[in-house]
Amino acid sequence: MTIRILCVGKLKERYFLEAEAEFLKRLRRFGAVEIVEVPDEKAPETLSAMEQAQVKAREGERLLARIGEGDRVIALAIGGRRYTSEAFAARLQLLRDTGTRSIAFVIGGSLGLSDAVLKRANETLSLSDMTLPHRIARLVLLEQIYRAHKICAGEPYHK
DSSP, rough: OEEEEEEEEEOOSHHHHHHHHHHHHHGGGGEEEEEEEEEOOOOOOOOOHHHHHHHHHHHHHHHTTTTTTTEEEEEEEEEOOOEEEEHHHHHHHHHHHHTTOEEEEEEBBBOOOOHHHHHHSEEEEOOOOOOOHHHHHHHHHHHHHHHHHHHHTTOOOOO
8 A cells, every 4th residue: 555645845844854754764664655745835924814715725736636536535634533543553454454555645734725625535634633733743644654554563663
């Protein structure tokens, strides 16, 4: 099963890039995991509701263009389903066992995901009741995918 993480914006900080590279390296032995970045929209702090919707729509179009027809889309969203690590591992295992070939996790930009992306999603996932910056959400998701693979393999996870 191939896993892609579609993200709005690029990681720029060295410490985020190093952490991402470490998890991608650890994940290689379990299968393909790919990060796909799409450009974010320049958005000043003070936007009207209409301008915010336009920014999300443009970012959403870029994300939708990178989603394959056969992808199982899991959008990270406030109000999405929350899992324990064990339940998340079981969910990924179930998707694999029932023939899912490709999962696309989708992480929006600072304003979130467009309605069009949420409509395309097969399910939504919340990593926390707290709001996480999208850069941190990206790392938390990678870590949880790695942890899920370790759980499914019956291996201990200490780091």
